[in-house]
Amino acid sequence: MNYYEVNFDGLVGPTHNYAGLSYGNVASKSNANKTSNPKQAALQGLEKMWHLVQLGLHQGVVAPNARPDLITLRACGFAGSDSAVISKAAKAQPQLLKACYSASSMWTANAATVSPSCDSADGKLHITPANLNNKLHRAIEAPQTSQILKAMFSDPDFFSHHEALPQHPLYGDEGAANYTRLADSYGHQGLALFVYGEDAHTQVKPQLFPARQTRQASEAVARSHQLDPQNTLFIQQNPEVIDQGVFHNDVIAIGNENVFLFHEQAFYQQQGVIEQIKAGYQGDRPLHLIEVKNADISVEDAVKSYVFNSQLVSLPSGGMAVIAPGECQMVGKVEQYLSALCQASNPVSEVIYMDLKQSMQNGGGPACLRLRVTLSQQELSAVNPACLLDEGLYHRLRDWINTHYRDRLSEADLADPSLMTESQTALDTLTTILNLGSVYPFQQA
Numbered sequence: 242m243n244y245y246e247v248n249f250d251g252l253v254g255p256t257h258n259y260a261g262l263s264y265g266n267v268a269s270k271s272n273a274n275k276t277s278n279p280k281q282a283a284l285q286g287l288e289k290m291w292h293l294v295q296l297g298l299h300q301g302v303v304a305p306n307a308r309p310d311l312i313t314l315r316a317c318g319f320a321g322s323d324s325a326v327i328s329k330a331a332k333a334q335p336q337l338l339k340a341c342y343s344a345s346s347m348w349t350a351n352a353a354t355v356s357p358s359c360d361s362a363d364g365k366l367h368i369t370p371a372n373l374n375n376k377l378h379r380a381i382e383a384p385q386t387s388q389i390l391k392a393m394f395s396d397p398d399f400f401s402h403h404e405a406l407p408q409h410p411l412y413g414d415e416g417a418a419n420y421t422r423l424a425d426s427y428g429h430q431g432l433a434l435f436v437y438g439e440d441a442h443t444q445v446k447p448q449l450f451p452a453r454q455t456r457q458a459s460e461a462v463a464r465s466h467q468l469d470p471q472n473t474l475f476i477q478q479n480p481e482v483i484d485q486g487v488f489h490n491d492v493i494a495i496g497n498e499n500v501f502l503f504h505e506q507a508f509y510q511q512q513g514v515i516e517q518i519k520a521g522y523q524g525d526r527p528l529h530l531i532e533v534k535n536a537d538i539s540v541e542d543a544v545k546s547y548v549f550n551s552q553l554v555s556l557p558s559g560g561m562a563v564i565a566p567g568e569c570q571m572v573g574k575v576e577q578y579l580s581a582l583c584q585a586s587n588p589v590s591e592v593i594y595m596d597l598k599q600s601m602q603n604g605g606g607p608a609c610l611r612l613r614v615t616l617s618q619q620e621l622s623a624v625n626p627a628c629l630l631d632e633g634l635y636h637r638l639r640d641w642i643n644t645h646y647r648d649r650l651s652e653a654d655l656a657d658p659s660l661m662t663e664s665q666t667a668l669d670t671l672t673t674i675l676n677l678g679s680v681y682p683f684q685q686a
C-alpha cells in the first residue's frame with residue numbers, strides 16, 4: 242500500500258497580529274506592536290500550500306481557532322454581552338485581550354503530535370493535541386484545535402484522538418515541533434525522536450529562556466501512542482541554544498525519511514545522540530546524518546534565517562526539496578550552505594524559497610505552519626476530503642480571504658468589537674467550505 246506524508250497547514254486567522262507574547266522567541270519580541278497584515282499573512286500561507294500541491298504532494302488545511310477567545314475572557318471575570326466583555330478587557334487587561342486575540346493556532350506544528358499507524362502497536366494513527374502550557378495565548382488553543390482535528394480525522398477505525406496532557410509545567414508539550422521521525426520510507430516503522438528542553442529529574446536546563454517541552458510530556462505522548470520503546474528516543478535539546486532563541490527543536494533540526502539535518506550545537510551531549518540515532522535507525526536505505534557546523538551557519542544566523550525551520554519534502558519524482566523561508570536569501574552564508582547542500586551527495590535536490598514574512602515576524606517559518614501526518618492510501622481516503630487542497634479549494638480560500646480579511650491590524654483595533662463580528666462571520670463561512678460542522682464555540686451558543 243502507498244503511504245504519503247501530508248502537510249496540514251494552519252490557515253492564518255483573521256486576527257493575526259504582533260503582540261510580543263512569546264518570551265524566548267526572538268522575532269515575536271522584536272516585532273511586538275508592529276502593524277500586521279492578516280490578509281497578506283493568510284495569502285502567503287495559502288501560496289505555500291498551493292506550491293506543495295503543484296509539486297505533486299497531498300496538502301491539507303487546518304481551520305484557525307476562533308478569536309477572540311470569549312470563553313477565556315469570561316473565565317477571567319469579564320461579563321455582559323460579547324461586546325461588553327471585549328471593551329472591559331481592553332481597558333482593564335489589555336495583555337489578556339491580546340492573548341485571547343492571538344492567531345497563534347496557525348502554527349500547526351504545535352497543534353499536536355501525530356504518530357502514524359505503522360509506528361503504533363494497535364495499528365492506528367494517534368493524535369495528541371499539545372497543551373502549549375508555557376504561554377497563555379497558546380495554552381488556550383487545545384480545546385478548539387482538538388475539535389477541529391476530530392472533524393478532519395473522524396473515522397475511529399483509523400484515527401485515535403487523545404486528550405491534551407495535564408495543564409501543568411511538568412507536562413509542557415509543544416507538539417510536533419519537537420518530534421521527528423526517521424524511516425526508510427513513509428510506510429515503514431520509523432525511529433521516533435522526541436526532543437525535550439527540560440527533564441524534571443535533572444538540573445540541565447536553560448538559564449534565560451524557558452524550556453517549553455519536558456521529557457515527562459514526551460514520554461507520556463509516546464506511551465499513549467503505543468510506540469515501541471525500541472524505536473523511540475528521548476533527546477535533550479542543548480540548553481545553551483534555547484537561551485539563544487531556539488525555543489522549539491524545529492528551529493535547529495529537521496528530519497525527513499532517511500535524512501536528518503541538524504546544527505552541531507542542537508543537542509545536549511550531541512556525540513552520544515548521534516550514536517543513539519545511528520544504532521536505532523533500522524532502514525535499508527542509508528541514513529544521511531548531516532551536521533551543520535557553526536563555521537558554516539552560526540546559531541545566531543540559524544535563528545535569524547530560520548533555515549532549519551524549512552520543510553524537507555520528498556518529491557514524487559525522487560529526491561527531496563527544501564522549502565525555505567525567503568529570509569535565508571538575506572543571510573549569505575545560509576544561502577550558500579543550501580545551494581551546496583543540493584550539490585552534495587545526499588537526497589536533497591532543490592531549494593524553494595517562500596515569502597512567509599508575516600508569519601516569520603512572529604517566529605513561525607515554513608515548518609511551524611504545518612503538521613505532518615503520514616497516511617496510508619486507505620487512511621487518506623478517510624480524511625475529511627473538504628480539508629484537502631485542490632485547485633477549487635485554493636481559489637475558494639483565496640476569495641474567502643480577500644472578502645473577509647483586513648489588510649492592517651494594530652493593538653488599538655483589538656478593542657473594537659467589530660473585529661470579533663467580522664472574524665466570526667468569516668469563520669462561520671469557513672466551516673461550510675471545509676465541511677467541519679459547528680466546531681466553534683460561537684456556533685454552539
Ligand SMILES: NCCC[C@H](NC(=O)CCC(=O)O)C(=O)O
Nearest residue numbers: 259260261262263266269605609
Ligand atoms: N512554531 C512557531 C511558533 C511561534 C509562536 N509565536 C507566537 O506565539 C507569537 C505571538 C505574538 O507575539 O503575537 C510561539 O512562540 O509559539
